[in-house]
Amino acid sequence: MDFKNKLIRKSALELAKLIATGELSAEEVTSAFLERIEEAEPRLHAFINLFPDFAFEEVSRMEARFQKDGENTPFAGVPVAVKDDLSTKELLTTCGSKMLENFVPVYDATVVKKVKDAGVVLLGKTNMDEFAAGSSTETSYFGPTMNPWDTSRVPGGSSGGSAAAVASYEVPWAIGSDTGGSIRQPASFCGIVGMKPTYGLVSRYGLTAFASSLDQVGPMARNVKDCAAMLGVIAGHDSLDGTSIQVEIPGYSGMLGGNVKGVKVGVVKELAGESIEAGVLDLFNRSLDLLEGLGACVEEVSLPSLKYALSVYSIIASAEASSNLARYDGVRYGFRTDEPVEDVWEMYAKTRAEGFGMEVKRRIMLGTYVLSAGHYDQYYSKAQMIRTLIAEDFSSAWEKCDLLVSPTSPTTAFQLGEKLVDPLKMYMADMCTIPVNLAGIPAISIPCGLSDGLPVGFQIMGPPLGELKVLDVAYAMEGAIGFEEKTAEKVLPS
Amino acid sequence: MRFETTIGLEIHVELSTASKMFCGCSALFGGEPNTHTCPGCLGHPGSLPVTNRQAVAYGIMLALALNCEIAPRSIFHRKNYFYPDMPKNYQISQYDVPLSSGGSLEIDMGDYIRRVGITRVHLEEDTGKSIHVGESGRIHGADFSLEDFNRAGIPLAEIVTEPHLKSPEEARVFLQSLRSIIIYLGISDCKMEEGSLRCDANISISADERIGTKVEVKNMNSFKSLYRALVFEEERQRSLLQEGKTIVQETRHWDESNGVAIPMRTKEEAFDYRYFPEPDLVPLELDPTWVEEIRKKIPELPAAKLERFQSQYSLPQDVAMVLVGEEEMADFFERSADSKASPVEIGKWMVGDISAILNEKGISIKEAPISPQMLGELVLLLEERTISSKMAKEVLLEVFETGKSPRSIVEEKNLLQITDEKELEKIIDEVMAENSKAVDDFRSGKEQALKFLIGNVMKKTRGKANPSLVSDMVRRKLSS
Numbered sequence: 007m008d009f010k011n012k013l014i015r016k017s018a019l020e021l022a023k024l025i026a027t028g029e030l031s032a033e034e035v036t037s038a039f040l041e042r043i044e045e046a047e048p049r050l051h052a053f054i055n056l057f058p059d060f061a062f063e064e065v066s067r068m069e070a071r072f073q074k075d076g077e078n079t080p081f082a083g084v085p086v087a088v089k090d091d092l093s094t095k096e097l098l099t100t101c102g103s104k105m106l107e108n109f110v111p112v113y114d115a116t117v118v119k120k121v122k123d124a125g126v127v128l129l130g131k132t133n134m135d136e137f138a139a140g141s142s143t144e145t146s147y148f149g150p151t152m153n154p155w156d157t158s159r160v161p162g163g164s165s166g167g168s169a170a171a172v173a174s175y176e177v178p179w180a181i182g183s184d185t186g187g188s189i190r191q192p193a194s195f196c197g198i199v200g201m202k203p204t205y206g207l208v209s210r211y212g213l214t215a216f217a218s219s220l221d222q223v224g225p226m227a228r229n230v231k232d233c234a235a236m237l238g239v240i241a242g243h244d245s246l247d248g249t250s251i252q253v254e255i256p257g258y259s260g261m262l263g264g265n266v267k268g269v270k271v272g273v274v275k276e277l278a279g280e281s282i283e284a285g286v287l288d289l290f291n292r293s294l295d296l297l298e299g300l301g302a303c304v305e306e307v308s309l310p311s312l313k314y315a316l317s318v319y320s321i322i323a324s325a326e327a328s329s330n331l332a333r334y335d336g337v338r339y340g341f342r343t344d345e346p347v348e349d350v351w352e353m354y355a356k357t358r359a360e361g362f363g364m365e366v367k368r369r370i371m372l373g374t375y376v377l378s379a380g381h382y383d384q385y386y387s388k389a390q391m392i393r394t395l396i397a398e399d400f401s402s403a404w405e406k407c408d409l410l411v412s413p414t415s416p417t418t419a420f421q422l423g424e425k426l427v428d429p430l431k432m433y434m435a436d437m438c439t440i441p442v443n444l445a446g447i448p449a450i451s452i453p454c455g456l457s458d459g460l461p462v463g464f465q466i467m468g469p470p471l472g473e474l475k476v477l478d479v480a481y482a483m484e485g486a487i488g489f490e491e492k493t494a495e496k497v498l499p500s
Numbered sequence: 501m502r503f504e505t506t507i508g509l510e511i512h513v514e515l516s517t518a519s520k521m522f523c524g525c526s527a528l529f530g531g532e533p534n535t536h537t538c539p540g541c542l543g544h545p546g547s548l549p550v551t552n553r554q555a556v557a558y559g560i561m562l563a564l565a566l567n568c569e570i571a572p573r574s575i576f577h578r579k580n581y582f583y584p585d586m587p588k589n590y591q592i593s594q595y596d597v598p599l600s601s602g603g604s605l606e607i608d609m610g611d612y613i614r615r616v617g618i619t620r621v622h623l624e625e626d627t628g629k630s631i632h633v634g635e636s637g638r639i640h641g642a643d644f645s646l647e648d649f650n651r652a653g654i655p656l657a658e659i660v661t662e663p664h665l666k667s668p669e670e671a672r673v674f675l676q677s678l679r680s681i682i683i684y685l686g687i688s689d690c691k692m693e694e695g696s697l698r699c700d701a702n703i704s705i706s707a708d709e710r711i712g713t714k715v716e717v718k719n720m721n722s723f724k725s726l727y728r729a730l731v732f733e734e735e736r737q738r739s740l741l742q743e744g745k746t747i748v749q750e751t752r753h754w755d756e757s758n759g760v761a762i763p764m765r766t767k768e769e770a771f772d773y774r775y776f777p778e779p780d781l782v783p784l785e786l787d788p789t790w791v792e793e794i795r796k797k798i799p800e801l802p803a804a805k806l807e808r809f810q811s812q813y814s815l816p817q818d819v820a821m822v823l824v825g826e827e828e829m830a831d832f833f834e835r836s837a838d839s840k841a842s843p844v845e846i847g848k849w850m851v852g853d854i855s856a857i858l859n860e861k862g863i864s865i866k867e868a869p870i871s872p873q874m875l876g877e878l879v880l881l882l883e884e885r886t887i888s889s890k891m892a893k894e895v896l897l898e899v900f901e902t903g904k905s906p907r908s909i910v911e912e913k914n915l916l917q918i919t920d921e922k923e924l925e926k927i928i929d930e931v932m933a934e935n936s937k938a939v940d941d942f943r944s945g946k947e948q949a950l951k952f953l954i955g956n957v958m959k960k961t962r963g964k965a966n967p968s969l970v971s972d973m974v975r976r977k978l979s980s
Contacts (some may be wrong), residue, residue, distance in 0.1 A: 093539075093546040101545065113539050115546055214545040217780035248550050248781045270976070326779055329580050332589035333543040350584055350639060377580070377774035386776060 013038040015494065017177040018084050018232040023417045025083040032065045032083025033054035036127055039085045043129065043176045047153075051151050051159075055098045056130035061085070064127045081239065082231050087171045087180040089237060090131040090186040091138055092223070093117050093212035101214050102134040102146035102164075103359035105334045105341045115212020117181060117223050117240045118249070121428040129177060132167030136363045137331060138185055138216040140164050141435040143367040144426050152182065152422070154497040155460055159419040162192030162435070166228050168197040174497050179227040179236050182211055185220045185318055187439025188416070190451035193226055194414035194463020197453040197493065199233045200226040202439075203472050204447035206251035209244030215324035215330040218249075220443040228490055230452065233256035237473065243291070256474055264482035269480070272407035274467075276312040277438045277440070283417045285457030289411045293454040296486050297411075302479070307407060309399040314392045315441040316433060321376050321389035322444075327366075328373025334361060368429065370419030393444050400445045404469045409479060412438045414451040414463030438465060443481050448473045452480045452488040461493075503738050506711060506732060507671050507703045508663035510680060512656050513688045514696040516657040520653035522549030522592060527655065533648040541653035545586030548780050553653035556784065559599050560794045562657050563621040563804045565681055568603030573785050574622075576778040581771040584645055585628035587652055589872075593624035595775045599784070606803065607670065607677045608821075614670055617662030628652035637882040638753075651695075656775060657687075663702065663711075672723050675699055680802045684827050685844075692722050699726055705708060705737040705747070712737070714746040717761050719754045719814035729754040733761055742760060792805055800812075805830060811869050813843035822851040832865050832872050839876025853893060857900055869898075869903035878906040885966060886910065918965045921973065924957075927965070928973055931956045942978050950974060 013035065024030040040058050045051060068082055088094065091101045093111040093120075100106045114122065121128065135145040138166035143166025151158040154174035161170040165182030169192035172180050181188040182201035193200025200223045208223045215221060223382045225236030238258045244250045255289070260399040271294075278290060298304050336342030337359035343356035362370070376385035403410055415435055425432040442449040447470055464483070468476035518528050523540030530648045532566075539547040558569055576596035603618035628649040632642035639645060658680065665671045679690045679697060690697040699720055705713035717733055720726040737747050750763035751770070800808070802824050809820040809830075823833045834849055837843040854875070858865060878899070886911055898909045916926055931953060932939050942949035950971075957970050 090547075093544075099545065109545070111539075111544065111546075113544075125593075141652065209604075210546075211548050245550050246550060249779075325776060329578050329590050329774070332580060333587065334584065335582065335584075335589060337584050338542060338587060339544070349642070350645065351582075354582055356778070374774065377776055379774075381774045382774075382776075422787040 007129055008349070010038045010041055011498070014098075014175040014178075015180065017229055018081065018227060018481050019235055021178060022081045028467075029476040031082075031124065031188050032068060032127065033062070035083055036061050036065055036085060036129070039129060039177060043171075046154075046174045046176055047068055048492045049151060049152060050154060050174055050176075051435070052132055052167045052174070052176060052226070053087065053130040054100055054133050054148050055500075057097055059129065060097060061127050061129050062108075063124070068127075073497060077434070079123065079125030080203055082237070083177075084126050085129045085177050086121060086126045086169055086178040087130055087132045087182070088118060088121070088128055089134055089165050089168050089182045089215040090119055091134060091215070091216075092131075092176065092181065092184055093242060094128065094131065094433075095485060097131065099127075099131065100148070101138070102136045102148060103362065103366070104147045105336055107147065107341065109340050110319030111212075113212065116209035116244045118212060119195075120240050120242070121181070129399075132165070132180060132182075134167055135164035135188075136366050137214065137327070138164040138183060138188055138221075138326065139365045139369050141187070141191060141423065141432050142420070142422075143167060144422065147363060147495055149206050150422055153419045155197065155419065158421060160195065160458070161421060162195035162415070164188040165184050165226065167194075167199070168190045169193055169200065170196055172196070172198045172226050176290055179232050179381040180223060181223060181228050181236070181240065181399065183216075183223050184439075184443065185216050185323060186220075186443050187436040189224045189226060190439050190463065190465060191415045192350065193437060193451040194453070194465075195419040195461065197228055197456075197489065197497075198228050199450065199452050199471075200224065200235055201237060201476075202442060202448065203237060203241060203473055204251070204448045205443075207241050207245045207253070207448070207471070207473070209240075209242070209250050211244055213248040213328070217326040218330060230450075230477060231259050231262060232482045234262060234477045234481075237477075245307050251471075253471060256268070258404050258474060258477055262478055262481040263476060264445060264478060264485055265481055266297065266482045268478060269302045269475075270406065270408045271297055271302045271304045272307035272410045273304060274312070274405055275306050275308045275414045278312070281416050281437065282413050283433070283457075286413050286415070286417060286462050289457055289462045292413070293487070294484065297479075297483065298388045300482055300486060307406075307410065309396070309441070311392060311395040311399045312441050315396060315444055317440060318389045318392045318396065319440045319444060320433065321385050324369045324373035324416055326373070327388050328370045331362075331366065333371055334358065334403070336361070365429070366473050376395035393475060396441060397445045400447060400469075408468075408475060409472070410467040414438060414465040418457050418460035418462060419435045427484050427500065442467055446470065451478050452484055452487075454483070454487055454498055455489065456493065459496075465470075502725065503705050503707055503735050505667055505703065506663045506714075507668070507701055509659075509661045509665065510672060510702070511602075511659040511661075511675065513654040513659070513682055514560070514624075515555050515687075516658055516688050516696075517518075517552055517554045517556075517558065517655055519552060521552050521555050521623070523547075523653055527654065528655070529696065531650050533646075533650060536650040537812065541587060542649055542948050543589075543606060545602065549592060549778070550953060551781060551784065552655060556599075556786075557687075557794055558624045558655070559621060559657050559796060560786070560791055561685050562659070562682065562688060563600030563603065564791075564795050565685055565798055566603040566605055566618045566621060568600035568621055569617055570600050570791050571597060572962065573597070573781040573783050574599045574848055575783050576623075576721065577691070577775045578778050580774040583627070583645055584639075585630045585649075587628065587649060589776065591625060591627065591673075591922070592660075592778050594622035598622035605672050605674070605677060605681075608803075609670060609673060612667070614664070616664045616674055619660040619662055622658055623657050624656050624658055625631075625655050626651050626654040631928055637880055661760035664801065668727045668734060671701060671730055673725045674727060675723060677802065680825055680827075684799055684801055686799075688885065701726065701730055703730055703733050703737070705741060712741075715747065715752040717754055718751060718764070721756060725754060725756050728756075728759060732759065733847075736761070783916070809833075813837055813847065813851035815844060815847045819847040819851050820843075822855070823847060827864075828865050832875075834870035836875045839873065839880060841876045841883060846875060849896075851974055853896055857896070861900075865919050868878060868900065870882045870899050874899055874905050877879055881910060886961070888966065889961065918961055921969070924965060924970060924973060927928035928970070928977060930957045931960060932977065951980070953978075
């Protein structure tokens with residue numbers, strides 16, 4: 007195995023250590039991953055924009071900082087990919103939309119700033135469903151991303167680019183955003199680890215809003231420890247985000263013991279039934295046996311209001327999106343129609359008709375409808391009430407269980423184009439992940455095996471701010487499953 | 501037919517906080533276009549609002565001053581509509597759970613008091629400023645529009661009244677009283693011409709018990725234009741009703757230069773704002789002790805001051821009202837009345853000569869070179885009869901010219917009144933000797949000759965003689 011292929015197999019934490027001890031230089035690492043990206047991109051299209059020059063400049067800046075202060079930052083020189091809905095100063099941020107094809111932000115998202123401060127080097131911005139509206143990364147204006155396990159299949163979405171980049175060793179870890187499963191579902195489809203933290207744990211400042219009350223930024227990696235380490239980098243209170251929580255951040259990655267003994271795990275009945283594909287359910291059940299073998303107490307629990315979760319989500323997410331996406335109007339920045347227009351109203355209409363894709367328009371129309379006079383009480387207001395019921399169902403579950411589990415997605419990665427024509431089928435891809443966003447709780451997806459050669463994700467949900475507990479059980483399971491060790495060759499060139 | 505007019509007002513006040521409502525940009529008026537801006541107030545992707553605590557404090561203070569109940573928990577909503585001066589195409593405002601509600605303000609109409617209910621005081625952000633270039637001067641039919649987002653995001657307090665006002669005059673007095681309160685609170689400069697105080701009105705006319713169809717009138721830029729617009733609308737609606745026609749529920753735009761309110765949009769064309777709770781902000785929960793701290797900071801308000809000025813200083817009501825109407829004037833008066841001079845006289849000078857000079861120079865009392873002590877001194881000189889009132893007027897002008905104290909001006913110019921009877925007697929003797937004909941005339945019964953002689957004495961003393969003393973002395977001399 008050549009130097010590059012050896013290097014890119016390292017975990018983020020291993021790389022950090024090797025760079026810190028001087029065994030590897032940050033340039034070497036950056037070059038190796040950029041080389042890997044160049045090799046894999048034609049087949050995958052995980053990135054919308056790559057910034058190699060910027061990456062090397064970051065490396066020199068970091069080295070200068072190191073020479074001056076004599077103290078290295080914890081993850082100095084480790085590369086990262088960031089989803090293209092996070093604002094990066096002076097670097098294109100498109101949100102996968104024609105609307106922002108040439109948009110260069112004037113500021114860094116808090117998460118991006120934290121990543122930079124930790125010495126992590128941004129290589130590029132990853133592909134995504136347009137404005138995060140989608141579950142397959144197919145609605146991107148820049149074309150779809152392919153699943154590294156089978157390029158005729160989708161990587162999931164909306165953070166499909168980040169998931170594919172991590173799964174194919176283009177980067178050791180990445181950052182995504184999750185509104186209804188947009189980190190966990192692609193993690194599941196691509197066989198990696200992805201976590202959606204408690205709402206408010208990670209700052210949303212600089213995250214292009216899709217549905218503000220559901221959006222949360224989170225880490226994606228090939229193993230739980232890297233995922234925990236990245237969470238430690240990006241979590242924390244931010245005065246620029248009014249919904250940010252004030253709480254101490256534990257050093258997640260250093261606190262993983264993998265102790266599952268006596269942990270009470272509830273299997274959510276509503277998320278593990280007949281709507282789950284047989285192969286997925288089989289692997290899920292085998293993982294439950296494994297959990298029991300590790301000493302956990304596994305029992306079934308019912309959260310009856312979850313049957314409304316998808317409907318509630320469609321209403322609330324679309325309502326918020328319709329308002330959040332109103333700012334893309336051609337007035338101040340971004341795309342503006344070239345067509346002749348009579349007045350500003352026509353300019354708005356043409357700009358938005360040409361600038362937005364089908365799925366975004368569908369959700370804007372749906373959201374506008376549910377908020378409009380005469381429909382608000384019937385839809386939005388009722389959805390909010392049921393959202394409260396869902397949160398209450400989870401609250402009572404925590405009285406009996408430490409954690410809840412389910413498959414991450416009812417299926418494995420589907421064919422490109424398969425569900426694009428049927429939005430309802432597409433929305434079903436998020437049925438297991440959506441309740442978590444509605445309740446604002448943390449959840450992780452870890453790979454639990456292959457079904458017909460495609461990865462299956464196992465979802466672990468925890469109570470608010472229960473990240474450490476979630477990560478610890480995930481860590482224990484990961485060790486027992488040994489997914490990456492067994493499967494790495496399938497996505498890597500020999 | 502007897503018609504009843506019903507008016508309710510919706511007032512927007514820009515709060516004079518250092519920074520904007522939901523971002524850290526300067527909230528100062530003006531500046532080069534688009535310089536007081538950031539990703540937040542330009543609606544860039546990913547930017548988030550953070551509530552300005554000072555703006556909340558100002559909102560609470562205003563609500564308390566208008567006797568409102570403060571909601572321990574209120575909610576910000578998004579008001580959604582497209583307009584180029586709105587960076588996000590929604591405005592963060594408050595809707596069904598506002599900061600405060602249920603207040604009132606009593607206005608003094610001279611011969612009666614009108615108690616006006618305050619429906620609510622809530623907080624929101626201002627929009628940017630559009631300049632529509634083209635013949636119409638409005639967005640419809642504009643060739644292009646220029647946008648300045650310096651104003652976008654400046655904190656606004658919105659005050660909504662109950663429909664308790666019964667005439668355009670009451671509406672004007674209400675707005676003036678409200679402005680006066682806000683200036684006393686020091687939370688806004690309330691300059692209608694700069695748009696930091698804006699007023700929309702709802703007006704309806706009814707011929708019977710039923711309330712009429714309301715028409716909203718917008719774009720009134722002064723107290724006078726509010727009054728004119730309402731008078732216009734009152735008359736328009738009245739004549740429609742007299743002709744047996746119906747009134748259309750609509751919004752009208754006041755055109756100040758042509759003196760007409762022109763239709764803007766009907767009820768059917770009104771926006772559906774699709775209000776929903778702003779998910780980027782948590783509900784505004786207020787600590788009751790903080791609200792009490794703010795309550796304690798409320799200064800004496802105009803109504804209380806008016807009462808006190810009349811009782812403490814025995815000021816006539818009209819004088820007290822003028823003084824209280826402007827906080828700077830009231831303060832100046834109180835500091836001036838601290839001297840030995842009579843407060844009533846000080847008050848008269850302030851509403852008379854001083855106000856006239858200020859008006860003429862177009863400056864405020866704060867900017868004037870006269871100090872409260874100087875005015876006290878001037879009135880005292882007058883009361884001691886050291887100078888005549890005619891001279892006092894000249895001295896006052898001199899104070900405004902030079903900024904010197906009245907006493908030093910009087911001394912420098914040798915303006916002290918001649919009250920020494922011996923000195924005066926000498927001058928009177930001279931005048932009588934020079935004008936023997938007049939002396940004879942008076943003695944033969946021509947009363948007018950007396951005035952002629954007094955005038956000559958005043959001339960000889962260059963006005964410094966005390967006129968009543970001179971008059972007494974001349975009369976005495978002539979009859980001896």
